[in-house]
Amino acid sequence: MIxxxxxxxxxxxxxxxxxxxxxxxxxxxxADETVKSLSIPGGNYYNEIVKKxxxxxxxxxxxxxxxxxxxxxxxDSIKRESLNTITFKYIVEExxxxxxxxxxxxxxxxxxxxxxxxxxxxxxxxxxxxADDNIKQERICIRDNIDKSKALARINAQPENxxxxxxxxxxxxxxxxxxxxxxxxxxxxxxxxxAVKSKEVVIIQNKDLRIIEFKRLLEYKNELVHAFTIKPFDxxxxxxxxxxxDKVNDNYNIVCNFLNINNNNIIRPKQTHTNNIQEVKNETGxxxxxxxxxxxxxxxxxxxxxxxxxxxCTPIYLYDKSKKIIGNIHSGWQGTTKKxxxxxxxxxxxxxxxxPEDIICIIGPTIRKCHFEVKKDVRDIFYETFKYMxxxxxxxxxxxxxxxxxxxxxxxxxxxxxxxxxxQHNIIxxxxxxxxxxxxxxxxxxxxxxxxxxxxxxxxx
Numbered sequence: 001m002i003x004x005x006x007x008x009x010x011x012x013x014x015x016x017x018x019x020x021x022x023x024x025x026x027x028x029x030x031a032d033e034t035v036k037s038l039s040i041p042g043g044n045y046y047n048e049i050v051k052k053x054x055x056x057x058x059x060x061x062x063x064x065x066x067x068x069x070x071x072x073x074x075x076d077s078i079k080r081e082s083l084n085t086i087t088f089k090y091i092v093e094e095x096x097x098x099x100x101x102x103x104x105x106x107x108x109x110x111x112x113x114x115x116x117x118x119x120x121x122x123x124x125x126x127x128x129x130x131a132d133d134n135i136k137q138e139r140i141c142i143r144d145n146i147d148k149s150k151a152l153a154r155i156n157a158q159p160e161n162x163x164x165x166x167x168x169x170x171x172x173x174x175x176x177x178x179x180x181x182x183x184x185x186x187x188x189x190x191x192x193x194x195a196v197k198s199k200e201v202v203i204i205q206n207k208d209l210r211i212i213e214f215k216r217l218l219e220y221k222n223e224l225v226h227a228f229t230i231k232p233f234d235x236x237x238x239x240x241x242x243x244x245x246d247k248v249n250d251n252y253n254i255v256c257n258f259l260n261i262n263n264n265n266i267i268r269p270k271q272t273h274t275n276n277i278q279e280v281k282n283e284t285g286x287x288x289x290x291x292x293x294x295x296x297x298x299x300x301x302x303x304x305x306x307x308x309x310x311x312x313c314t315p316i317y318l319y320d321k322s323k324k325i326i327g328n329i330h331s332g333w334q335g336t337t338k339k340x341x342x343x344x345x346x347x348x349x350x351x352x353x354x355x356p357e358d359i360i361c362i363i364g365p366t367i368r369k370c371h372f373e374v375k376k377d378v379r380d381i382f383y384e385t386f387k388y389m390x391x392x393x394x395x396x397x398x399x400x401x402x403x404x405x406x407x408x409x410x411x412x413x414x415x416x417x418x419x420x421x422x423x424q425h426n427i428i429x430x431x432x433x434x435x436x437x438x439x440x441x442x443x444x445x446x447x448x449x450x451x452x453x454x455x456x457x458x459x460x461x
Contacts, residue, residue: 356421
């Protein structure tokens with residue numbers, strides 16, 4: 001397994017790399033150290049750098065003065081790009097060589113320019129460590145013994161945090177002292193999940209929360225915010241909510257603060273595995289009396305936080321990027337047989353004038369075919385409902401060993417969405433199984449009545 005660790009100067013990426021090296025007895029490739037080894041006077045890399053930047057960057061010993069070179073490139077974007085071009089040519093080749101020669105079970109590549117150099121393409125997981133600018137500035141000043149203006153110049157010359165969120169599998173927000181050391185077990189828990197390898201999502205963690213965000217929806221970050229929460233957050237079922245109400249409200253407050261939305265604008269229905277869809281206008285509240293037996297929420301209103309809860313059932317996020325309409329759908333196995341995803345798109349078309357070709361659909365973490373195993377009675381309901389689908393015999397597979405059946409509800413929902421005119425390339429599947437990842441995602445199939453609930457949130461801003 002190859003893990004790439006990156007982030008801006010002062011973020012704490014090197015500390016994380018060293019912690020992971022220790023925890024996993026991993027082979028650590030430090031890009032900065034590799035550059036140093038390539039910078040030996042007389043070498044090809046050294047000669048090319050000196051030719052480009054001149055003898056003024058050299059110490060009396062003939063070695064490159066890192067401080068002088070840093071002052072040049074962090075104040076001149078063109079020269080910084082020139083240095084990166086030269087460095088990438090040598091560093092990528094050398095790191096790939098080091099990877100090919102290693103027999104380690106885990107390799108960590110610590111590289112500030114992991115993404116820019118395309119080294120992320122050889123990694124199974126990309127972790128970015130980020131922090132607020134004022135925190136990074138303070139750390140850089142202490143670490144490198146430089147003044148605040150020079151530290152700020154370095155920060156301003158590097159990508160913003162959104163760049164790392166967009167290009168990573170896992171983002172750790174490291175604003176707290178000793179946070180990485182204190183959270184290493186939590187970090188390992190995510191790192192050892194299948195979810196962290198999904199190309200469609202980014203897992204975000206800080207001292208208070210752990211959430212999943214979907215990269216396709218992040219393309220519209222100026223229009224909407226969203227999240228899918230993971231453990232330890234628990235948002236309670238219909239039955240358990242009253243008993244843990246204060247905890248749930250605290251959890252909502254944490255997530256909404258992170259997303260910069262008002263938790264007083266949450267609307268959460270009482271879900272009962274129906275195919276009932278309802279438009280949200282001015283309503284708010286958990287289990288609002290007008291939102292009983294509702295499993296799908298649609299709105300065109302800004303600042304309405306649509307929330308549904310899950311423990312294996314399928315979350316479906318909808319976004320009409322043209323008319324600026326959002327939807328949040330809960331499709332359990334019963335909702336799937338009642339075609340709730342189809343009903344939701346139809347509602348958007350008929351009630352709100354959506355063109356299905358403008359609708360983006362995200363399928364979140366859910367129980368997958370590998371674990372959705374049922375007996376003949378449930379199999380028969382699915383078969384009778386969807387036997388018209390030409391690949392029904394592949395959607396429903398007979399497990400002859402124990403006379404049960406495995407059903408692909410995600411595939412069914414994709415087909416239902418397409419039947420209503422949603423374009424195939426606008427249906428994005430997270431490919432995350434809630435049962436396979438039950439260490440970080442609530443799963444009723446795995447945990448039974450003790451299972452907590454994740455929530456999906458989406459809000460127009």
